[in-house]
Amino acid sequence: xxxxxxxxxxxxxxxxxxxxxxxxxxxxxxxxxxxxxxxxxxxxxxxxxxxxxxxxxxxxxxxxxxxxxxxxxxxxxxxxxxxxxxxxxxxxxxxxxxxxxxxxxx
Amino acid sequence: xxxxxxxxxxxxxxxxxxxxxxxxxxxxxxxxxxxxxxxxxxxxxxxxxxxxxxxxxxxxxxxxxxxxxxxxxxxxxxxxxxxxxxxxxxxxxxxxxxxxxxxxxxxxxxxxxxxxxxxx
Numbered sequence: 001x002x003x004x005x006x007x008x009x010x011x012x013x014x015x016x017x018x019x020x021x022x023x024x025x026x027x028x029x030x031x032x033x034x035x036x037x038x039x040x041x042x043x044x045x046x047x048x049x050x051x052x053x054x055x056x057x058x059x060x061x062x063x064x065x066x067x068x069x070x071x072x073x074x075x076x077x078x079x080x081x082x083x084x085x086x087x088x089x090x091x092x093x094x095x096x097x098x099x100x101x102x103x104x105x106x
Numbered sequence: 107x108x109x110x111x112x113x114x115x116x117x118x119x120x121x122x123x124x125x126x127x128x129x130x131x132x133x134x135x136x137x138x139x140x141x142x143x144x145x146x147x148x149x150x151x152x153x154x155x156x157x158x159x160x161x162x163x164x165x166x167x168x169x170x171x172x173x174x175x176x177x178x179x180x181x182x183x184x185x186x187x188x189x190x191x192x193x194x195x196x197x198x199x200x201x202x203x204x205x206x207x208x209x210x211x212x213x214x215x216x217x218x219x220x221x222x223x224x225x226x
Contacts, residue, residue, distance in 0.1 A: 001168075034213075036151075038151075042218075043201055043216040043217060043218050044143075044151060044201070044213075044216055045216065046206070046213065046214045049206065049210070049212045055214065087150060089151075089153075091211035095153060095165070095166075095167045096141075096156070097153065098151040098152065098153065099150070100150045
């Protein structure tokens with residue numbers, strides 16, 4: 001099983017700041033990596049797939065990078081609606097696995 | 107607009123069974139793989155199972171093999187998750203999700219989830 005490790009657990013930020021979230025895979029997943037956003041009481045929603053491709057309707061302030069075992073999600077200028085939990089997920093191997101999440105809060 | 111609506115959750119005793127349903131609309135259901143993902147209270151996301159478009163292939167998290175079964179009925183635009191031998195640690199919100207692309211098993215449409223509570 002590919003273990004996905006996200007860091008930090010919590011990121012305390014202010015609106016307008018740049019946020020950098022990390023995701024590490026225990027073995028290579030190539031670029032088969034997705035990022036999701038989950039707000040309290042809501043289902044997750046897709047942000048990024050293929051490590052760096054924004055999903056439909058996702059603002060340009062969200063960007064993904066990386067390949068192999070190291071990945072980054074960057075939010076260039078935090079908006080109030082971006083305070084949420086973010087999860088990475090690898091889909092290179094079965095079983096599909098998620099990271100433990102990074103909470104971005106104020 | 108693609109939409110998924112789960113149902114069938116509830117309170118069940120340890121060792122009991124439940125069948126979760128997910129009704130799809132707004133897209134051609136029979137052309138998509140589907141997933142189930144769960145989230146225990148206050149915890150992260152955990153993938154449960156995937157099923158191929160025609161139901162001929164299924165994949166499960168190891169800890170759920172033999173207890174959970176995923177199947178679908180394309181005539182009813184629905185996917186199901188049969189939960190047997192339930193344990194306290196199966197308490198979670200269960201989400202149904204659409205797999206975006208064949209062989210690219212990320213999920214682009216999610217339902218709101220249905221809650222399963224297993225009492226001991």
